[in-house]
Structures are given as structure tokens and as C-alpha cells.
Amino acid sequence: MEAVNPATGERIDTYEEADLPDVERALDDGWGAFQDWRDRPLAEREELIESAGEVLRENKREYAELMTEEMGKPVTQAVAEVEKCAWACDHYAQNAHAYLEDEHYPSPAGTEVKTVYEPLGIVLAVMPWNFPFWQVFRFIAPYITAGNVGVLKHASNVPGCAEAIEEILRDAGYPEGVFQSLLVPSDLVDDVVADDRVRAATLTGSGPAGRAVASAAGDKLKKTVLELGGSDPFVVLDDADLEAAAETGAWARNQNGGQSCIAAKRFIVHSDVYDEYTDRLVDEFESLTIGDPFDEDTDVGPQARQDLLDDLDDQVQASVDAGANVVTGGEPMDRDGAYYPPTVLTDVPAGCPADTEELFGPVATLYEVEDADAAVRKANETEFGLGASVWTEDRDRGERIARRIDAGCVYVNQLTKSDPRVPFGGVKESGYGRELSEIGMKEFVNRKTVWIE
Known part of the structure; x- marks a missing residue:
């Protein structure tokens, strides 16, 4: 996998692609990490996503320059993107408890009936190059904080960004295996989706890519969220x-x-x-x-x-x-x-x-x-x-x-934008499901009814 500076056409670096044995090891690590991560108190997960925001702010110029070098975004806009990622981390650090609070229902005397929100497991994120940090952090902040673990298949022209994001979470104190970047080619995505340890998938990208992931996931009855193109x-x-x-x-x-x-x-x-x-x-x-x-x-x-x-x-x-x-x-x-x-x-x-x-x-x-x-x-x-x-x-x-x-x-009287406080997503050929806010956080959880007699 080669990273090329689009402003100059010069090669920045070369990265080794992951193969099927690498995928197997990553999914083993992720599934093992999930067994502990799902039981971590939500307060601890909130503290960790807050720490990720701090790491982002402390190194925002470094991450911005990496984006600019790999995909050509003007550096001032890249700095703003890193700051937006930190804002999303703050939002879920402050609001995850309220979003995932048990919901109680009327029930017979002496009983308690409620919905609890529990994580699903490994969620695959297939993400694009155009906002190489924001697209990933709007996945990480809600879904990992909800107790899922993540595996990222990033676009092939931003491999440095993919590895940097994994390092950010490691520096923030996340346990090994809770979030991993896999530099896999697109032809291995179906294998990842089909694996029993992967419980859901989300994709931001083109219509054909979205259809491919949705088809592979649908064949295994797995939940997907798609954010596709727009006009x-x-x-x-x-x-x-x-x-x-x-x-x-x-x-x-x-x-x-x-x-x-x-x-x-x-x-x-x-x-x-x-x-x-x-x-x-x-x-x-x-x-x-x-x-x-x-x-x-x-x-x-x-x-x-x-x-x-x-x-x-x-x-x-x-x-x-x-x-x-x-x-x-x-x-x-x-x-x-x-x-x-x-x-x-x-x-x-x-x-x-x-x-x-x-x-x-x-x-x-x-x-x-x-x-x-x-x-x-x-x-x-x-x-x-x-x-x-x-x-x-x-x-x-x-x-x-x-x-x-x-x-x-x-x-x-405003331009269209994504904001961690409000749901984001499309209809028709632009996809389905929602990201961000409370609705987005609950896309990849089990809404479990618990009846206590």
C-alpha cells in the first residue's frame, strides 16, 4: 500500500498490506478484548474517550499535517477536523450515560420491566479518505464507548492516518484489541464481514461499496449502517x-x-x-x-x-x-x-x-x-x-x-454539516441508518427487554 502526496505526486511511504492470517489474528484479539471491554463500567469507557480527545488536541498539528500530506486537505481545514474529532469525544464522554440509561415501562405490581442497551461485539468500519480522521472518530466515539470493539478498514490512500488513529487510542489508555486498524485490500472485506465474530458493519463511501458490504452482511443477518453518496x-x-x-x-x-x-x-x-x-x-x-x-x-x-x-x-x-x-x-x-x-x-x-x-x-x-x-x-x-x-x-x-x-x-440558512449532537444519515441511494447523537449510539446495541418478577 503506497501513500502518495497528491500535491506533488511523490511517494510518502509504503505500507505492508494485511493478509488473511493477519485478519484472523486481529479478530481473535478483538473478540478476546470484547469479553472484558463489554463489562467495563460505562464511566471508565467515558473517561477513556475523553482521554482520546485530549490526545487529539495535544497533537492536532501532527495529525493535521499527516492528513494534508496523504490526501491534500488544506492544513487549516485538517486542524479543524482534528478539533471536531476531539469535540465528538467530549460529547460522548459527557452524554453516554444519558444515552444508554435503562428505559423503564409500566408493569404489574411487584415487577420491574425495562430495556437495557448492551454492545453487540466486533463492529467493522469501512471508511473513506476524504475526512480520514472525522469519519473514523464519529464511529469510535459512540460505538466503542457503548462497549463494542472496532476493526477499521480505512481507504488505501491514507494508511498513515489509519495507523495514527490506532496509536491515539493506545496512547489514551485503551486496552489492546479494543480498536484495530487493518490495512486490508478491498477484496478481503467480505471475509471480514462473514466472520462470526464480526456482529455488525458500517460503511461510508460509494454506492457500489455500500451495496457490497450490505449484501455480505445481509447474507449473515448482520446489522449495517451505510452513509453513501450525495448530490x-x-x-x-x-x-x-x-x-x-x-x-x-x-x-x-x-x-x-x-x-x-x-x-x-x-x-x-x-x-x-x-x-x-x-x-x-x-x-x-x-x-x-x-x-x-x-x-x-x-x-x-x-x-x-x-x-x-x-x-x-x-x-x-x-x-x-x-x-x-x-x-x-x-x-x-x-x-x-x-x-x-x-x-x-x-x-x-x-x-x-x-x-x-x-x-x-x-x-x-x-x-x-x-x-x-x-x-x-x-x-x-x-x-x-x-x-x-x-x-x-x-x-x-x-x-x-x-x-x-x-x-x-x-x-x-446554514450549510449541511455533521454534528455530534444531532443524528446524521441519508435516505434513498444515500444509505440508511443514523450516526451520532443518541440515535446513532444505539444503532449497534442490543435493545434487550428485561422483565423481573
Whole structure:
């Protein structure tokens, strides 16, 4: 497994892939660790996740630079990602007891009836490269604190991040085997899922990857949570604050190089403000600083891999050939590294890649609609249903529109984001199940009814 710096194309390091004997040893260790970990008092597990947050904060620059080197995230955004991971650790350190408290029910005199929440065992996490720390810690913080143990199959281009996360938990004081990173190739994932010691799986990634894991798990009747792709609408109504909507919209599309499932991708704009909003949004796109991700002033770094840039450019060029208009950007930059500029497409024809596929990079598509009803129809005109954003000065109107959009989360006058305090997940082709908050923590527990006569 090779880690390559996408800003330079230079190899950083080479890592040895795990094989089936390595997997067997890891699952043995994990299952053995679970027998003790499940019985640890919750207070001790809360203290350990709090310690993990402290380790993250103490070394945040080191971890941020590792992310930047392996997948090109601007270092200031990488620091913010580490801080967000620490926040998730704090959240579950402070709230796990309340989330997992026994729930009592009415019962006959002299009896006690309640639901208790118990861990399942080993949970496999298949995680992507775009937020290489956050995606993993939003798994670790709730599910490991609930008493499960974790095995991570991280993306192959961020092996250093995978090993660093395991080291963080070790430094925080976690017992051996409670969390392990396995540098396995994708073709071994089915074997891991099928193992009897693995009781559940969660995946953040592409639709095909999600289907493969769900199919393998379903064959063994194992619980899964999937967070897949998105083509999130960013709806700008006629009474929106256009300055705020343009500034936030540019960031919502371009942060992390546009490589986010919940990035704003389809900008659906009321005809009364379409021209003005388009001008404002393009100005915001063109004001972003593209450059060395280690430069503190950089807003947009390289794409995470050259092949990802090539795929994105193919989608854009096919859309232009079909009739889409490039307002700004539109082709790879003439410089070393996998750089693609912030791009705006208008007049996007129905059925072209920019209209029907997820563009996983800094490319926005703009659509003009005549009214709010048309905006809702266009927002829902996708196979995806992860997030959405609605912009209007009328909060009640915003809520009414939000309730009509088919998505797992809708933000009014705010960009779509994940937050440890609220549930996160999608519908339709964007997956199922929820992460974070109380609901997320209870995805991988046995909700056991206990009747005491």
C-alpha cells in the first residue's frame, strides 16, 4: 500500500498490506478484548474517550499535517477536523450515560420491566479518505464507548492516518484489541464481514461499496449502517440573503476540495434572483486561493488522487459536450499535482453527468427555477437523499420547504454539516441508518427487554 502526496505526486511511504492470517489474528484479539471491554463500567469507557480527545488536541498539528500530506486537505481545514474529532469525544464522554440509561415501562405490581442497551461485539468500519480522521472518530466515539470493539478498514490512500488513529487510542489508555486498524485490500472485506465474530458493519463511501458490504452482511443477518453518496441541493429562494447565501454556498461546495458527500452540489435558484446570485457565487468561487495545502492561506488544495481528478474532469467535459456552459474553471490546472479549480456550470442539460451523477470535487451546477414548488421538485429530482440547504429570510417558509425535501438532514440558512449532537444519515441511494447523537449510539446495541418478577 503506497501513500502518495497528491500535491506533488511523490511517494510518502509504503505500507505492508494485511493478509488473511493477519485478519484472523486481529479478530481473535478483538473478540478476546470484547469479553472484558463489554463489562467495563460505562464511566471508565467515558473517561477513556475523553482521554482520546485530549490526545487529539495535544497533537492536532501532527495529525493535521499527516492528513494534508496523504490526501491534500488544506492544513487549516485538517486542524479543524482534528478539533471536531476531539469535540465528538467530549460529547460522548459527557452524554453516554444519558444515552444508554435503562428505559423503564409500566408493569404489574411487584415487577420491574425495562430495556437495557448492551454492545453487540466486533463492529467493522469501512471508511473513506476524504475526512480520514472525522469519519473514523464519529464511529469510535459512540460505538466503542457503548462497549463494542472496532476493526477499521480505512481507504488505501491514507494508511498513515489509519495507523495514527490506532496509536491515539493506545496512547489514551485503551486496552489492546479494543480498536484495530487493518490495512486490508478491498477484496478481503467480505471475509471480514462473514466472520462470526464480526456482529455488525458500517460503511461510508460509494454506492457500489455500500451495496457490497450490505449484501455480505445481509447474507449473515448482520446489522449495517451505510452513509453513501450525495448530490445535495442548495436552494436559494427569492427572499434569501444573497450575500450570505453566496459566501456560504462557495464554502459549502469547495471546502475539502469539494470532496464531501454533503457538499452543496446542485444550486437551485429562484428566477427573480438567479442572475444576481450567479454573479455573486462566481465572484466567491474566483476569490478562493488555490495552492499548496501546507500554506495557511490556501482555501482549495489538490484533489486526493490523480485518478479522482481525471474522473471529475471526464464528467465535466461530457457535460460540456452535452451543452453545459462553463462560467469559471472547467479544466485541470496547468501545474504539478492533482489540482482542479473551483468550477461553475450553468445551462446543465438533463441527463448529462453533471445533472445525474455525484461530482466529487469543486464543481457547482446551477439551475434556474420559477418558484418554490419548482425548487422542491428539482431538489428531489435525484437518486440521492443525504442533505440539503434552503435559503430564505422567512424561517417558517424555510421549514415548510425543508419538510418537503427528500433528505436525511436539511439546514435552513446554514450549510449541511455533521454534528455530534444531532443524528446524521441519508435516505434513498444515500444509505440508511443514523450516526451520532443518541440515535446513532444505539444503532449497534442490543435493545434487550428485561422483565423481573
